[in-house]
Amino acid sequence: MIKRILFLITMILQFSILHAGIVVLNGLTHSYKVENGQVYKGKIAIENTGANPQSVKLFLQDFTYHADGTINYAALHTQKRTNGDWIKLNTNLVTLKGKEKTEVFYEITIPDQVIDPGSYWSVIIVEPVDDIKPSDKQPGVSITSVIRYAIQVITDYDTEKAKPDLTFENIKVEKEEGKQTVKIAIANHGNLYCKPTASIEIYNRKSGEKIGTFSSLTMGLLPSTSKTFYIDISKVPSAQYKATVIATDEDENAFALNVELEVKND
Known part of the structure; x- marks a missing residue:
């Protein structure tokens, strides 16, 4: 049962080393039925649950997963059905005060001609940026571990001609x-x-x-x-x-x- 719980946590795409702070409030899967040449708008609601200010960076990646539990995050264009080029964030960096909430907006611009029917996807990574803090115990710096969220953005095109198998x-x-x-x-x-x-x-x-x-x-x-x-x-x-x-x-x-x-x- 422990293995099962860990696997399900992974499948909702929150991967972490325990750390209090940033949470995503409006879900980790955003799905759209799309048409050629249209623009679709979405948002990511973020809260800083901590008392101190926190910076957060956002960026796009491709990803896939398999039944053995492996999940692969990679640069855009790694998987052929990526929609990463269609997605534009209104910012790649936000700073939240303690207990503050904010929203980051994105637009999905569908090309005038999408060749193959079916689903296209990528993920928006939401990652707190921790300050690099001097260490009193040894020379150099120490870096605190953070939680990263991966939000699936799935666009389904011409679904009447597509199907799962x-x-x-x-x-x-x-x-x-x-x-x-x-x-x-x-x-x-x-x-x-x-x-x-x-x-x-x-x-x-x-x-x-x-x-x-x-x-x-x-x-x-x-x-x-x-x-x-x-x-x-x-x-x-x-x-x-x-x-x-x-x-x-x-x-x-x-x-x-x-x-x-x-x-x-x-």
Whole structure:
């Protein structure tokens, strides 16, 4: 369960070394349905929860993630479906007084012609800039660790001609804190961002009687990325089962796979 919690924290794209101060108030995923040549406006609401003034820098990066837990942040144009060139921030640096809130605005200018339908994305990094402080204990300086937020900006273009294509990369049953958990790695080989939920229907291997249906949390999945979905089946008795694994997105598109399942609760 500890691993699962850490993974989910990573997937909402807040990565940190513990440090009090800046928080983002209006979500870490901003999604837009867009058309050629149009301009869309958004904002990032930031609060300094500390008592001292705090400077914050903002910049754009590309990123991808995979079911093994890896997340890659890189310069723009690293991934082919980047929209980083379309996004312009009204500032790259703000300074907030203690307990102050502010908003940073951005515009997304869609090109007159976007060739391929589907989702394009990048992230806006929000990173506090700590002062470099002299050290009394040793020569040189010490640098304080900070929290960085990565805000997904997803633009969906010509969605009628785009679709997700979900496949199951891996399915396994493992114990976490004594609970049997089905771990389902799902990849999106399509060209459209979606929000799937994984579920598993478990049947008695001999009689065919349905034991139950169990579901995961819903998570977003960008094109050419993958995530691991976790399903608690600790209430299922130890035995060999037949099962159907299903991934269903918010538009009721469903992808299914029949599997043999062994549960060990010893």
